[in-house]
Structure formats: C-alpha cells, structure tokens
Ligand SMILES: O=C(O)CCC(=O)C(=O)O
C-alpha cells in the first residue's frame with residue numbers, strides 16, 4: 001500500500017557530518033522535504049495528517065533500543081499507576097538524541113505556519129518562527145523540561161485518550177512516529193483520535209501508520225468553520241490495545257513542560 005521512497009536521514013550511527021546539514025546550522029541530519037500544503041490541508045480537514053516515513057527502519061530500531069538506556073531519560077511513567085493505560089513511557093533528558101532534535105527543529109517552522117493560521121482564525125496569540133524561540137518562550141513561562149518521549153506497549157498495552165498539555169504555553173500541533181512494523185512486530189495498537197465537536201456527537205478517527213511514518217495532529221483543539229466564523233473542536237488521542245508483540249512510538253511535542 002505504501003510506495004514511499006526511503007527517507008533521506010543518514011544512518012544515526014554514522015559519524016557526525018562535517019558540514020551543517022540544516023538551515024539552522026546545527027549539524028543535524030536533514031529530513032526529507034515534505035508536501036506541507038497537502039499536510040496543512042489534511043490537518044485543516046481532519047485535525048490529523050499522516051506523513052511519508054520520516055525515519056528509516058534502522059533509525060527506528062536505534063531509537064527503539066534507546067528505551068533500554070535509562071541515562072537518556074529524565075523520567076519514566078508506568079501508565080497503569082496513573083490509569084493512563086497499560087505500558088510505559090520515558091521523557092528524554094537533555095541533550096536530546098540527534099534525530100529527536102532534528103525532528104523537533106526541522107518540523108517546527110512549517111508547523112508554526114499552520115499553527116499561526118489557526119491562531120489567526122481563533123484570535124489566539126501567535127507562535128515564533130523558530131523552535132529555539134519557542135523553547136525560550138516556554139522557559140520564560142516556567143516550562144523548562146523537554147517533552148519528547150519514547151513509548152513502549154507490550155501485548156495488552158494501550159494508551160487512554162488524552163491531550164499533551166504541559167503548562168500554559170501549548171504549541172497546538174505534535175508528531176508521533178511509529179517505530180515498529182504493524183502486523184509483523186505487533187498487531188492491534190492503532191492510533192485513535194476522537195474529535196469533540198460543539199453541539200454534536202464525537203467523531204472517531206483511526207490511523208494505521210507504517211514503520212517510520214509520522215502522524216501530525218492537534219494537541220488540544222483546532223479551528224473549524226462554523227455559521228458564525230470559526231469555532232474550536234477538541235481532539236484527544238490514544239492507542240488501541242496491542243493484541244500481540246510489542247509496539248514503540250516516538251512522541252515529538254514542541255512545547256516544554258513545567
Ligand atoms: O503511542 C502512540 O502512538 C501515541 C503516543 C502519544 O501519546 C504521543 O506521542 O503523545
């Protein structure tokens with residue numbers, strides 16, 4: 001079904017390139033160019049958009065294996081303890097691994113343009129153009145802790161519907177990258193979204209990314225056209241039960257946490 005070419009990030013294990021690979025000069029691996037007008041249209045229509053694979057199978061494996069390196073993380077959450085679901089997740093500590101930093105920095109500017117279109121429609125404050133500036137704004141708001149995370153679900157694992165809000169400053173879009181192969185490494189474990197519309201019943205959305213694909217979605221709400229201009233619809237996301245095997249995902253949230 002998926003006929004995408006291989007992603008263009010060099011192998012994570014390769015030596016750091018001598019020339020900066022990104023516009024911001026951070027020397028991070030360059031991500032493949034994405035069709036942002038199409039992604040923006042899908043986000044406007046659905047609140048959820050699927051990207052072509054952002055990471056290769058090798059890069060997915062390297063990220064997945066980081067789950068077992070505790071020194072990379074600032075905290076670990078056992079979901080059942082909080083009744084968040086069944087499984088566990090770990091928030092990366094600084095310094096973020098290069099591919100995580102690359103995703104965060106390179107996906108941010110086009111997402112900020114979409115976020116600012118949404119902000120205009122809803123009369124909300126605008127977001128800065130570069131991720132470094134968002135991080136500074138978070139810091140000024142008392143949000144200092146990095147939010148990118150790795151999630152692991154074993155057989156029976158699932159993630160209750162939720163929203164990743166970590167303080168007053170919330171960037172309205174986030175990305176989750178699937179790190180395993182559906183139907184081979186695991187079965188079940190679909191990405192589930194529920195859109196709560198004003199004065200209407202909620203709408204379910206299910207997506208089945210392949211390995212390395214990213215799902216871009218609204219963290220909390222997005223604008224939809226209504227009789228009186230624009231109104232907000234709320235979105236929550238989660239993961240249905242993993243029937244067999246083990247499923248991992250990388251969550252890229254752009255605002256930092258208090
Ligand atoms: O495991 C998933 O696909 C969902 C992860 C998630 O909740 C997130 O990235 O915020």
Ligand SMILES: [Fe+2]
Pocket residue numbers: 162163164237251
């Ligand atoms: Fe989440």
